[in-house]
Amino acid sequence: MTHLAKDMTPDVKWRDITPGCNIFEGGTSASVQTGDWRVLKPVIDWDKCRQCLLCAPVCPDMSIPVGKDGKRGEFDYFYCKGCGVCANVCPFDAITMVKDEK
Amino acid sequence: MAYNLKENLMKEDRFSGGHRMCAGCGSPIAVRTVLRALDPEDKAVVCSATSCLEVSTFMYPYNAWKDSFIHNAFENAAATISGVEAAYNLMKKKGKIDETWKFITFGGDGGTYDIGFQSLSGAFERGHDFVYVCYDNEAYMNTGIQRSSSTPHFADTTTTPAGTVIPGKLQQKKNLTRIMVAHGSPYVAQTTFIGNFRDITEKAHKAIYTKGPCFLNVMAPCPRGWRYPTEKLMEVTKAAVETCVWPLYEVIEGKYVLNYMPKNKLPVEEYLRLQGRFAHMFKPGNEWMIEQVQQEVDKNWEDLLKLCNM
Ligand code: SF4
Ligand code: SF4
Numbered sequence: 001m002t003h004l005a006k007d008m009t010p011d012v013k014w015r016d017i018t019p020g021c022n023i024f025e026g027g028t029s030a031s032v033q034t035g036d037w038r039v040l041k042p043v044i045d046w047d048k049c050r051q052c053l054l055c056a057p058v059c060p061d062m063s064i065p066v067g068k069d070g071k072r073g074e075f076d077y078f079y080c081k082g083c084g085v086c087a088n089v090c091p092f093d094a095i096t097m098v099k100d101e102k
Numbered sequence: 103m104a105y106n107l108k109e110n111l112m113k114e115d116r117f118s119g120g121h122r123m124c125a126g127c128g129s130p131i132a133v134r135t136v137l138r139a140l141d142p143e144d145k146a147v148v149c150s151a152t153s154c155l156e157v158s159t160f161m162y163p164y165n166a167w168k169d170s171f172i173h174n175a176f177e178n179a180a181a182t183i184s185g186v187e188a189a190y191n192l193m194k195k196k197g198k199i200d201e202t203w204k205f206i207t208f209g210g211d212g213g214t215y216d217i218g219f220q221s222l223s224g225a226f227e228r229g230h231d232f233v234y235v236c237y238d239n240e241a242y243m244n245t246g247i248q249r250s251s252s253t254p255h256f257a258d259t260t261t262t263p264a265g266t267v268i269p270g271k272l273q274q275k276k277n278l279t280r281i282m283v284a285h286g287s288p289y290v291a292q293t294t295f296i297g298n299f300r301d302i303t304e305k306a307h308k309a310i311y312t313k314g315p316c317f318l319n320v321m322a323p324c325p326r327g328w329r330y331p332t333e334k335l336m337e338v339t340k341a342a343v344e345t346c347v348w349p350l351y352e353v354i355e356g357k358y359v360l361n362y363m364p365k366n367k368l369p370v371e372e373y374l375r376l377q378g379r380f381a382h383m384f385k386p387g388n389e390w391m392i393e394q395v396q397q398e399v400d401k402n403w404e405d406l407l408k409l410c411n412m
Contacts, residue, residue: 008163027168029120060130066111079119083126084333
């Protein structure tokens with residue numbers, strides 16, 4: 001029986017779908033790229049960043065990861081939709097929004 | 103335990119990227135923050151009323167929820183989670199389950215102030231042990247910005263279009279936070295995104311870990327419906343708090359506590375000006391609308407200060 005999101009292709013037969021179409025795993029949207037919605041792209045200047053972390057909780061798309069060392073890492077451009085909220089809250093102007101050329 | 107932004111952010115997000123909420127939307131910020139307030143070892147069942155949040159995080163076969171998730175309908179999210187909580191209690195009593203599970207419901211203002219209100223009220227009256235989080239973006243945004251009972255006075259929406267016939271929404275916003283206090287809930291709080299997120303995180307933790315039905319009302323701006331550029335989100339929430347349009351307070355066992363007192367209470371224009379839905383209020387001849395909103399905000403603020411014994 002098919003119960004994982006990745007197996008739910010258009011070829012799946014109804015008999016192979018779980019009752020109620022349940023998917024028995026969470027967080028499956030992780031495989032969906034939303035970064036291609038972006039018009040502007042946040043770029044960080046690591047020389048200016050003081051790791052105050054004020055940008056990280058405001059991201060609606062979980063695109064500012066904070067590592068086990070308690071420091072923010074590079075943007076996750078796979079999800080980042082380019083809203084610019086992070087750039088606007090950074091007290092040290094370390095984030096610039098630039099045109100995202102694809 | 104003292105709040106520490108760094109430690110809070112080092113917790114793994116329980117809400118995944120790849121959801122289809124609009125760029126800059128406030129509601130996923132509310133969700134990820136509330137879910138990060140769970141102790142990592144605790145499990146959770148999350149329920150959502152029909153909303154932007156539900157349709158965008160739960161597109162078969164993809165979902166953004168790492169915890170167990172149930173969607174039922176617009177009007178019965180609180181009833182659905184009540185059933186889950188009751189089943190858990192029975193299974194726990196019978197020894198079929200050892201872990202600690204927490205129960206959290208999210209609804210927009212349409213699903214909370216309006217359509218889901220009867221089931222919310224019922225669940226609070228029965229006293230289920232859960233948290234209801236309203237992410238309040240002050241209109242039915244998912245279907246195209248129709249007014250709800252949470253939409254503020256004079257706001258321009260597609261069903262209250264500001265023009266020569268009406269000046270935007272004719273009624274004031276319903277004060278749901280105080281209505282939930284009147285249910286006798288052990289913990290009710292009003293919050294939004296400010297600075298280092300201490301206010302919302304601490305309130306979410308208290309709401310999750312206070313026994314009984316608890317309520318969080320989170321102002322979650324919508325850049326499309328409120329008509330402001332996406333990057334200004336945190337300016338909008340800050341202005342809401344500094345003008346006392348959206349005061350930060352909590353009510354513990356019926357006792358009101360003000361969590362933030364603005365040093366200089368700003369005039370409401372500072373909040374209204376940021377948003378296109380209030381743009382008509384700044385046209386010549388419409389000054390009376392701003393004056394009226396100022397009076398309403400002042401009245402609510404004074405009432406709140408009295409309730410807080412200040
Ligand atoms: S807000 Fe700015 S300075 Fe602070 S961590 Fe983010 S990028 Fe760095
Ligand atoms: S631009 Fe928006 S989506 Fe991208 S990292 Fe910044 S806050 Fe997140």
